[in-house]
Amino acid sequence: MAQPRADASSKIILSASDLHRVVDRIAHQILEKTSGATGTVLLGIPTRGVPLAERLAARIHAFEGIDIPVGSLDITLYRDDLRLHATRALGKTELPGGGIDGRRVVLVDDVLYSGRTVRAALDALNDEGRPSSVQLAVLVDRGHRQLPIRADYVGKNIPTSLAESVRVSLTEIDGLDEVKLTGGEDQ
Amino acid sequence: MIKHLRSAADLDAPTATLILDTAGEMAALAGREVKKLPTLRGRTVVNLFYEDSTRTRISFEAAAKRLSADVINFSAKGSSVSKGESLKDTALTLQAMGADAVVIRHPASGAPHRLAAWVDGSVVNAGDGTHEHPTQALLDAYTMRSRLGRLDGLRVAIVGDVLHSRVARSNVLLLTTLGAQVTLVGPPTLIPVDIAAALSPATKVSYDLDSVLPDMDVVMMLRVQTERMQDSYFPSAREYSRRYGLDLARMRKMPEHAIVMHPGPMNRGMEITPEVADSSRSTIVEQVANGVSARMAVLYLLLGGKA
Amino acid sequence: MTSYLLRGVSLLGAELRDVAIVDGRISDNAPADAEIIDAAGLVALPGLVDLHTHLREPGREDAETVETGSRSAALGGYTAVFAMANTSPVADTAGVVEQVWRLGREAGLVDVQPIGAVTVGLAGKQLAELGAMATSAANVRIFSDDGHCVADPRLMRRALEYVKAFDGIIAQHAEEPRLTEGAQMHEGEVSTRLGLTGWPAVAEEAIIARDVLLAEHVGSRLHVCHVSTAGSVEVLRQAKARGVRVTAEVTPHHLLLTDELAASYDPVYKVNPPLRTASDVEALRAALVEGVIDIVATDHAPHAVEDKECEWAYARPGMVGLETALPVVLSVLGERWDLIAERMSRTPARIAGLTGHGTDLAVGEPANLTLVDPSARRVVDPSELASRSRNTPYAGTTLPGRIVATFLRGEPTVLDGKAVK
Structure with missing residues (x-):
């Protein structure tokens, strides 16, 4: 991995207003592709997938007046790279009332990269119950998949090199909304 | 880690x-x-x-x-x-x-x-x-936090054979680290020397269970083996349970919200009466x-x- | 017999002079063929005398033998050691003490003086044949059940009285057994934290208090082994002030180490009596300087690896100490050579009635002496010890002083810091 450098080598991919527009668009797409979000549950993957799922639910409510159930699904205990890093603290798993059996689950995450997080999420979901179908919504798809996984809803496709990293900031966690691409200039 | x-x-x-x-x-x-x-x-x-x-x-x-x-x-x-x-x-x-x-x-x-x-x-x-016995202390702390919502500032009495108890040592260390106030209660023969200096300066010691109970959020009873009598730590099982056993009358002296814990296995009738062990205040099964x-x-x- | 000339040696740290050794004695002039030893920068001390050594033979030759223990002693600057009686079989008969004495003569590295058991089998029930051991070839004068206390007060009284007939002395391992059942370490803050059964100071002090009263009552000599607490020092101080004929020893480890070391649970720090607190160490040091404690004795206690590489409670108590005693005392007392000679050579020889040792290097005296390089520093490496065992608590510690040479009746047992045989 390249060393992330100072801001000199970073550029903003999505500004706050871009990000809001992208969330709005995904919300509309979900409504379209799920026949008005009937029988649908949003599950955010901690950390930043959780506020994204909540924003999507809020936008869907604003557009259509529908209250779509939202929860979180922590995938830490299902990761395949635990031994490569220091032990990670667990995130919260909170399934909405009524569970996920027989419902359409939309997994929500900030960045789609290797696909391993989504693989772990599918495993975790499998131990939680049996949804009728599973979809995936991501804010950014940066490519470089290592598993046969694709997203159903993509906010923005960003071609990246392996040396670069994508930093998503959300107000709820980071105090501001933006997406940045950093590093990689030395490659 | x-x-x-x-x-x-x-x-x-x-x-x-x-x-x-x-x-x-x-x-x-x-x-x-x-x-x-x-x-x-x-x-x-x-x-x-x-x-x-x-x-x-x-x-x-x-x-x-x-x-x-x-x-x-x-x-x-x-x-x-x-x-x-x-x-x-x-x-x-x-x-x-x-x-x-x-x-x-x-x-x-x-x-x-x-x-x-x-x-x-x-x-x-x-x-x-x-x-x-550090994992026992962790599960005890977890049980207290689940029941009472916090550990910081919690007043916990650990009662009985502290001298021979690995549970007591681990609990004093962990609970003090997490901000609880621990009071050790038992006959002087079963409280080890220099316990506060050894484990945590904030630890209190009392030989009088009745005077301690009204101020406690948690009362943890330790197993007392009757064999300790042979070594003159106390005169008889009867005298021990009269002075340091937890029965219904004593449990009523505890505040309404206070819970009763025991790491098991219990010596029913010695340090704890069956009515107390099986009461709704007891967390023994949860533990x-x-x-x-x-x-x-x-x-x-x-x-x-x-x- | 080779003659030697020690050139430019400092006697007890004072005057520089040449010392000649001729026919095993200190002489005022060396013959022309004398071997010259450059002793510049070296301090000469009378050969050290240890009143408390465990040589383990017979019985535990895997831990130590009379020969390996003797070599260890010579390397530590000793010319005489007193071998404790807790062997297997116990040294409670003339036969066993003579065997140990003979093995010592055969090794020829130090004078090995057996200590006889006070009671048969160290069982504390019945007096051993003290007179037979006294009149044996081993000429035993010190009797001890060391490792066990002579706890029965009547038996202790009888033993103290009985040995007066041949000017013997009882060396007591002061430990009230009922107060130390299952004891693992000093009773205090650290034992409470570690959950190890405590060995309270009072268990030692109570026995010393009782024994000085008994010795006073029957007018006998009492020697107290390995004093370890400040309270014991006070009991001894009062007894000595009253004129009780009591002497006492302290070990090097009790002068340097504290009970905090047990926190590692490494049984290399397990010893009986146990390591005490820093304030005990301070009191013992002061008492040694003052003379309330008369001597330093090693309590050299070799143990096989399997008896130490285990759980604390299952380990045997004891530390090897012969090769590190003088460096430890040097680090504690500093270069007070006359005091060191007094506490490690003259007084122990006098207590034991051992002639030919503990005498200053005057013309005509037997040449029992050791040469020390006080400027050297040594990192203790257990694998370099001559003892058959490795249980030193000083592994990795830097200690001052190096024993360069030791002479036993004019014959070198150590030269250039190495055992001659």
């Missing part, structure tokens, strides 16, 4: 809190139909038990299995241990078998410290002599259930990352 859990003193406040938080997540997962997690697949946990303690061994075994670790039970009975193999030779055997963690229960204080010097894996103390979650948290935090 720490490598071993030999003593509750190995845990600073952030680490201890992380374990309790993790135990909370583990407990939530225990409620679903599929209880098993793939997290420790391919890792080997050895339960090395030099003392009979079915409850503790089963609790660790359940914790390791729910995390998909391979579990090897190595009991002192019917093994080379009873033929006089030294702890060091056993350690080298476990090392050769590739144990990622060894959970050890041993009658000699400090055996986990010795073992940690001889194996590469993590060592978890499951009770050593009259020294410590057992929380034991598995707390031990899952410990195994995950010791083994769930880069070695």
Whole structure:
């Protein structure tokens, strides 16, 4: 991995207003592709997938007046790279009332990269119950998949090199909304 | 992250809190139909038990299995241990078998410290002599936090044979680290010398249970073995339970919200009456259930990352 | 017999002079063929005398033998050691003490003086044949059940009285057994934290208090082994002030180490009596300087690896100490050579009634002496010890002073810091 450098080598991919527009668009797409979000549950993957799922639910409510159930699904205990890093603290798993059996689950995450997080999420979901179908919504798809996984809803496709990293900031966690691409200039 | 859990003193406040938080997540997962997690697949946990303690061994075994670790039970009975193999030779055997963690229960204080010097894996103390039992303290702290919502500022009495109790030592260390105020209660013969200096300067000592009870949020009763009478620690079981046993009359002196704990196994009629043990204030059954979650948290935090 | 000339040696740290050794004695002039030893910078001390050594033979030759223990002693600057009676079989008969004495003569590295058991089998029930051991070839004068206390007060009284017939002395291991059942370490803050059964100071002090009263009552000599507590020092101080004929020893480890070391649970720090607190160490040091404690004795206690590489509670108590005693005392007392000679050579020889040792290097005296390089520093490496055992608590510690040479009746047992045989 390249060393992330100072801001000199970073550029903003999505500004706050871009990000809001992208969330709005995904919300509309979900409504379209799920026949008005009937029988649908949003599950955010901690950390930043959780506020994204909540924003999507809020936008869907604003557009259509529908209250779509939202929860979180922590995938830490299902990761395949635990031994490569220091032990990670667990995130919260909170399934909405009524569970996920027989419902359409939309997994929500900030960045789609290797696909391993989504693989772990599918495993975790499998131990939680049996949804009728599973979809995936991501804010950014940066490519470089290592598993046969694709997203159903993509906010923005960003071609990246392996040396670069994508930093998503959300107000709820980071105090501001933006997406940045950093590093990689030395490659 | 720490490598071993030999003593509750190995845990600073952030680490201890992380374990309790993790135990909370583990407990939530225990409620679903599929209880098993793939997290420790391919890792080997050895339960090395030099003392009979079915409850503790089963609790660790359940914790390791729910995390998909391979579990090897190595009991002192019917093994080379009873033929006089030294702890060091056993350690080298476990090392050769590739144990990622060894959970050890041993009658000699400090055996986990010795073992940690001889194996590469993590060592978890499951009770050593009259020294410590840190996972018991973790499950006790978890139980208190679940019932009462906090640990900081909690007033906890630990009552009975503190001198011979590994549970008491670990609880004093952990609870003090997490901000609780501990009072040790028992006959002077069963309170070890210099206990406050040894464990935590804030620890209080009282020889009068009745005067302590009205101020407590938690009253933890320790098992008292009747054999202690032979060594003149107290004159008779009857006198002991009159002065230090918890019965209904004494329990009524406790505040409304206060809970009664016992690490088990209980000596009903000695340190605790059946009515108290079975009352709604008693957390004794919860403690057992929380034991598995707390031990899952410990195994995950010791083994769930880069070695 | 080779003659030697020690050139430019400092006697007890004072005057520089040449010392000649001729026919095993100190002489005022060396013959022309004398071997010259450059002793510049070296301090000469009378050969050290240890009143408390465990040589383990017969019985535990895997831990130590009379020969390996003797070599260890010579390397530590000793010319005489007193071998404790807790062998297997116990040295409670003339036969066993003569065997040990003979093995010592055969090794020829130090004078090995057996100590006889006070009671048969160290069992504390019945007096051993003290007179037979006294009149044996081993000429035993010190009797001790060391490792066990002579706890029965009537038996202790009888022993003190009985040995007056041949000017013997009882060396007591002061430990009230009922107060130390299962004891693992000093009772205090650290034992409480570690959950190890405590060995309270009062268990030692109570026995010393009782024994000085008994010795006073029957007018006998009492020697107290390995004094370890500040309270014991006070009991001894009062007894000595009253004129009780009591002497006392302290070990090097009790002058340097504290109970905090047990926190590692490494039984290399397990010893009986146990390591005490820093304030005890301070009191023992002061008492040694003052003379309330008369001598330093090693309590050299070799143990096989398997008896130490185990759980604390299962380990045998004891530390090897012959090769590190003088460096430890040097680090504690500093270069007070006359005081060191008094506490490690002259007084122990006098207590034991041992002639030919503990005498200053005057012309005509037997040449029992050791040469020390006080400027040297040594990192203790257990694998370099001559003892058959490795249980030193000083592994990795840097200690001052190096024993360069030791002479036993004019014959070098150590030269250039190495054992001659």
